[in-house]
Amino acid sequence: MSEKFKAKKGLDGIIADDTHVSHVEVEEKRLHYFGYDINDLCANCSFEEVTYLMLHGELPNWMQLKDYQQVEAHNRNLPTELVEILQRTPKYGHPMDYLKLGVDYLGIADDHNKVGENSLAINLRKALWLIPKLPTLVANSYRITHDMPLVLPDHSKSFSENFLYMMRGKEAENELEIKLLEASLILYAEHSFNASTFTSRVVASTLSDYYSAISAAIGALKGPLHGGANEQVMHMLLEIGSVDKAEAFLRDKIANKAKVMGFGHRIYRKGDSRVGIMTEMGKELAEKKGLTKWHDISAVLEKIMVEEKGIFPNLDFPAATAYYLLDIPIELYTPIFVVARITGWTAHIIEQHEDNRIIRPEANYIGPAKRTVNPLKSRK
Known part of the structure; x- marks a missing residue:
């Protein structure tokens, strides 16, 4: 075997x-x-x-x-x-x-x-x-x-x-x-x-x-935990509402060990390769519209998460702001x-x-040991 x-x-x-x-x-x-x-x-x-x-x-x-x-x-x-x-x-x-x-x-x-x-x-x-x-x-x-x-x-x-x-x-x-x-x-x-x-x-x-x-x-x-994160990021930013509330909001999340949407990635431990492009283009549109507060709030959250937790934003973080600025x-x-x-x-x-081969992994069984079936009338 x-x-x-x-x-x-x-x-x-x-x-x-x-x-x-x-x-x-x-x-x-x-x-x-x-x-x-x-x-x-x-x-x-x-x-x-x-x-x-x-x-x-x-x-x-x-x-x-x-x-x-x-x-x-x-x-x-x-x-x-x-x-x-x-x-x-x-x-x-x-x-x-x-x-x-x-x-x-x-x-x-x-x-x-x-x-x-x-x-x-x-x-x-x-x-x-x-x-x-x-x-x-x-x-x-x-x-x-x-x-x-x-x-x-x-x-x-x-x-x-x-x-x-x-x-x-x-x-x-x-x-x-x-x-x-x-x-x-x-x-x-x-x-x-x-x-x-x-x-x-x-x-x-x-x-x-x-x-x-x-x-x-x-x-x-x-x-x-996969695609829905960008929506949750924008709901979070809307809940914060202003730059002066950002730090307290985040510290409360950290204290309660709550997940902060838009941060962390299974692969990227030192930062998401896609974030920079999305952030810069989003900022450009925000400045053009005179609506920079969402990026200002995001900057506060990112600074604290990176400096204190060592957790970087993923693509969903700047994408949420970008889509909101696009009125989507x-x-x-x-x-x-x-x-x-x-x-x-x-x-x-x-x-x-x-080059196909059916994907069929196995599982490690950790359930009950072997048991016998009792007749229905004798089960408690």
Whole structure:
């Protein structure tokens, strides 16, 4: 019998498989997608280019990008039947559940979606049909449940500009708003074997279909310890309300050993490689709007957490402030994460199917010792 290894709780520190998709350099606080530093990607690429990178492993040339943009814009509309289903669902549901419902329906509506057929060509076709629809699904499921008129996608706008337009129902006020949302999508696009990505790979490893793997990943991202943190960060900042209350609020949290949302990360012990870009761009928009108090409060929290606890902010911390400055409803912060991360999930699903082995770990049993079953009438 082969020797077995017992992993730490939560599989902490375990390398589950090889990947070409992304790499975190913890000590240098760097994150790379297919070898490209995210700082370079944010500075030089659109989200469409990064999406193409996730689907193909290479950045597009000019013609490839134009072809992708044409397909993406063409596939933004939702089927009428899905809109009607959303209009009949209860309005008190969680926004992430509407996304799961939408993805599951789109999997049913795809008449070429067959269980066990997961070639690269098939997965790419599904991704090119689904990814463009998610912004429309996010924006309009929210609008439906809040009795607001639908906003149809504008096919003349870029992916990020159109997404912002649909969420708010109004045009961007300046180019910085579009760039800020776009940067957040690039930064959220991929992050190695995080909980939702690993979920997508587990489902894909059973040779289930692309839509099922994406739907399962959305369910994992719904949890506040993963995707929901950015919403909780903004609720925390709103509760604090002003800079003069920030220190007392945080010290009370620390004294009561309460979790401070937006701080800490399983991988990053010395700081999240993505925070700097998001913080600086957010500050630029805040100064442009004359509304810097959220960054001022954040600075107080960060200073105390780093100096006294040695815990650094993660991407959710500055992203929450950025989205609030963009006038995006707080309930949509986690669904925005989905719109970005589906690109990374897709890359991992494709990679899993290229060299598949079902993911099936074992458990260390610590339950009762062997027992016999007493007849029902003799049990106390």
